[in-house]
Amino acid sequence: MPTELKGASQLRKALKQFSPDLDKETREQMVGFLKPLVKKARGFLPSNSEAPSGFVKHEVKTAKFPMYDAAETRRGIGYKLTPTKPNRQGWVQTVSIHNKTAAGAIVETAGRKSGISGNFSPRFSGSLAGRAKMSGRAMFKAYDQDQGKAKAGVIKALETAAAKFNARGNNG
Amino acid sequence: MAELRIPIIGEFKGQKAFNQAGKATSTLDKSVKRLGSTLAATFGASQLLKFAKNAAKAFIDDEQAASRLALSVKNLGLAFETPRIEQFISQLSKASGVTDNQLRPSMQKLLQTTGSVAESTELLTQALDISRGSGVDFETVVNDLSMAYVGQTRGLRKYSLGISQAELKTMSFADVQAKLSKQFTGANAAYLETYAGKMQILSTAAGEAQENIGKGLVDSLSLLAGEGNTIQPLADSMLEFSSSVSDAIYGIAVLIDKIKQIPGIDFLSRNQKTILRNIPNTGLIIKAYEALSQLGSQTKPGMGGYPSSALGPGYIDPNDAARKAAEAAAAKRAKELAALQKKTLDAQKKQNALTKAAKTLDIERISITAALRNQVSETDRLSLNLQLALLDKNEAQATKLSAQLDNAVKNQQILNAALLATPEAPNPFRNWMPPSLQSAYENPSFYGPMGGLGAGVIAGVNPSINVTVELDGQAVGGAIRDSQINDSLSGSFNQVNRGGGFRGAVAL
Numbered sequence: 148m149p150t151e152l153k154g155a156s157q158l159r160k161a162l163k164q165f166s167p168d169l170d171k172e173t174r175e176q177m178v179g180f181l182k183p184l185v186k187k188a189r190g191f192l193p194s195n196s197e198a199p200s201g202f203v204k205h206e207v208k209t210a211k212f213p214m215y216d217a218a219e220t221r222r223g224i225g226y227k228l229t230p231t232k233p234n235r236q237g238w239v240q241t242v243s244i245h246n247k248t249a250a251g252a253i254v255e256t257a258g259r260k261s262g263i264s265g266n267f268s269p270r271f272s273g274s275l276a277g278r279a280k281m282s283g284r285a286m287f288k289a290y291d292q293d294q295g296k297a298k299a300g301v302i303k304a305l306e307t308a309a310a311k312f313n314a315r316g317n318n319g
Numbered sequence: 320m321a322e323l324r325i326p327i328i329g330e331f332k333g334q335k336a337f338n339q340a341g342k343a344t345s346t347l348d349k350s351v352k353r354l355g356s357t358l359a360a361t362f363g364a365s366q367l368l369k370f371a372k373n374a375a376k377a378f379i380d381d382e383q384a385a386s387r388l389a390l391s392v393k394n395l396g397l398a399f400e401t402p403r404i405e406q407f408i409s410q411l412s413k414a415s416g417v418t419d420n421q422l423r424p425s426m427q428k429l430l431q432t433t434g435s436v437a438e439s440t441e442l443l444t445q446a447l448d449i450s451r452g453s454g455v456d457f458e459t460v461v462n463d464l465s466m467a468y469v470g471q472t473r474g475l476r477k478y479s480l481g482i483s484q485a486e487l488k489t490m491s492f493a494d495v496q497a498k499l500s501k502q503f504t505g506a507n508a509a510y511l512e513t514y515a516g517k518m519q520i521l522s523t524a525a526g527e528a529q530e531n532i533g534k535g536l537v538d539s540l541s542l543l544a545g546e547g548n549t550i551q552p553l554a555d556s557m558l559e560f561s562s563s564v565s566d567a568i569y570g571i572a573v574l575i576d577k578i579k580q581i582p583g584i585d586f587l588s589r590n591q592k593t594i595l596r597n598i599p600n601t602g603l604i605i606k607a608y609e610a611l612s613q614l615g616s617q618t619k620p621g622m623g624g625y626p627s628s629a630l631g632p633g634y635i636d637p638n639d640a641a642r643k644a645a646e647a648a649a650a651k652r653a654k655e656l657a658a659l660q661k662k663t664l665d666a667q668k669k670q671n672a673l674t675k676a677a678k679t680l681d682i683e684r685i686s687i688t689a690a691l692r693n694q695v696s697e698t699d700r701l702s703l704n705l706q707l708a709l710l711d712k713n714e715a716q717a718t719k720l721s722a723q724l725d726n727a728v729k730n731q732q733i734l735n736a737a738l739l740a741t742p743e744a745p746n747p748f749r750n751w752m753p754p755s756l757q758s759a760y761e762n763p764s765f766y767g768p769m770g771g772l773g774a775g776v777i778a779g780v781n782p783s784i785n786v787t788v789e790l791d792g793q794a795v796g797g798a799i800r801d802s803q804i805n806d807s808l809s810g811s812f813n814q815v816n817r818g819g820g821f822r823g824a825v826a827l
Contacts, residue, residue, distance in 0.1 A: 152328045181327070230330070237333015240326040247322050255323055283323070290325050298327050305328070
């Protein structure tokens with residue numbers, strides 16, 4: 148369950164439209180909290196030599212199973228400051244971090260359900276961190292280790308922006 | 320599943336969206352219900368009214384066209400032919416699939432041109448074939464035929480008859496007609512065999528049916544409006560009629576809806592016509608409607624035209640004499656037209672001959688022709704030919720030659736520019752080094768075999784040479800000049816011998 152911050156989307160829209168400078172400042176503050184998280188998550192990804200050799204990107208005629216490329220997977224981890232489309236339950240993610248690539252998702256979640264067993268999952272360095280659907284090796288691990296500091300920082304930044312915006316409106 | 324995402328901050332928007340969806344659905348539901356009830360009331364009535372209006376309009380247009388044609392025929396003194404023409408148009412429309420609205424103006428035009436009903440009907444039928452065969456629209460074909468009838472054959476070029484414009488001008492209309500007939504006869508019949516042709520016949524028949532219904536409607540409304548009726552009461556009556564029809568249809572719909580709600584009504588609904596007819600009041604109304612329909616069909620005035628008996632075999636038409644007179648007048652006019660056309664053509668021929676004769680005395684032409692016989696450059700030749708074409712007023716040739724001349728001039732300019740841009744030719748001997756002439760003293764070959772000047776020593780380059788001639792051991796100075804020395808080298812001793820008169824002179 149994400150932390151709900153009502154009116155965050157409207158605030159971002161209003162900032163963008165009426166106070167671009169405040170919007171920029173808020174964005175920078177949020178980035179300041181999210182970027183270290185993303186960097187940390189990228190750092191948990193294995194290099195090509197550490198990943199199982201068959202999983203690492205190589206020349207094959209047909210490849211249905213995603214192949215791992217450390218650089219590409221690192222690029223796939225990032226943050227998003229604009230709202231997503233509502234999901235089927237009606238939730239919008241105003242600020243989020245993501246692991247976009249298929250290979251990245253495999254590295255992240257392999258063994259989450261079946262445990263660290265067999266020939267594939269144990270070959271990934273690092274254990275799963277977090278709980279249930281919020282467990283993983285890279286992004287989830289970084290988020291788990293962050294202990295909610297980034298989230299608190301983002302909320303604080305938005306609350307500050309809202310206060311400043313309202314103050315400007317009242318004064319103006 | 321490919322993308323994993325951790326929401327840092329989220330927002331629940333679902334409730335609003337659901338609310339909006341719910342609201343929209345309920346609004347839609349209400350609107351649909353309202354629309355359903357409105358449609359039931361208006362659809363039938365509005366469609367009926369629309370059809371009635373279209374039908375009446377079609378009839379009115381048709382009547383107007385018929386009226387114009389009738390007036391035109393009357394003005395031509397052929398009023399008695401109106402029913403025959405109408406009948407012909409009606410039959411042709413049915414047979415060809417071309418609407419009478421198209422045929423009437425065409426017939427009018429042909430009648431005005433030819434003055435003969437027989438000729439016009441023949442041309443109209445032929446125009447149909449030509450139109451089908453050539454793909455040119457019917458009105459254009461009729462127009463072209465009318466123009467050709469009076470000698471203007473320019474429009475016939477588009478039918479690709481395989482004859483030149485000059486030939487067309489010299490041909491009589493009968494010849495042109497024969498040519499067209501040969502090329503396009505049967506095209507309409509062939510077209511009507513196709514699916515499109517059959518569809519057109521059906522479409523035309525539907526249009527005619529609509530006109531008939533329109534006539535019935537207008538007649539009925541006129542009857543309802545009473546004597547001395549104007550447009551307004553008619554319009555009011557029509558609106559009133561449509562409203563009452565609308566109300567009646569809605570009432571029937573409501574009634575059927577209510578009846579359907581009664582259990583076990585299926586049997587009744589399947590046999591409602593029979594049952595309704597047998598219900599005392601309703602049945603009476605239906606029976607009355609059927610009776611009225613029968614009465615209307617019996618008493619409604621016909622569409623006009625000749626009674627069929629009038630066209631039967633053995634019938635003597637009282638207008639035969641007038642018809643013959645009209646046809647004779649038209650034939651006479653056609654002859655006059657042909658004569659006039661011939662006269663014009665003859666005059667044109669004479670003019671052409673005169674122009675040709677004048678060309679023989681054309682000084683300018685003579686000089687150009689003479690110039691062309693001489694040796695001239697390509698540009699000049701083109702220029703002369705262009706002048707000739709301009710004199711002949713041969714536009715095509717002049718345009719062609721003008722383009723060629725332009726090209727030639729441009730090429731000449733390009734050549735000139737290229738020549739000017741050509742760099743100066745280098746001295747072919749620029750790298751040749753003249754051999755250094757050695758001093759006569761250093762070069763032993765400079766001297767002759769006997770110590771004198773060698774052969775081939777170039778005059779002017781020889782250095783000063785001291786020659787000493789000794790005679791009996793004593794030097795003789797100034798006795799021998801250079802020329803003598805040279806002469807002596809070619810073996811001419813006499814100069815030496817003569818010079819001093821010395822005895823025992825020796826050759827050097």
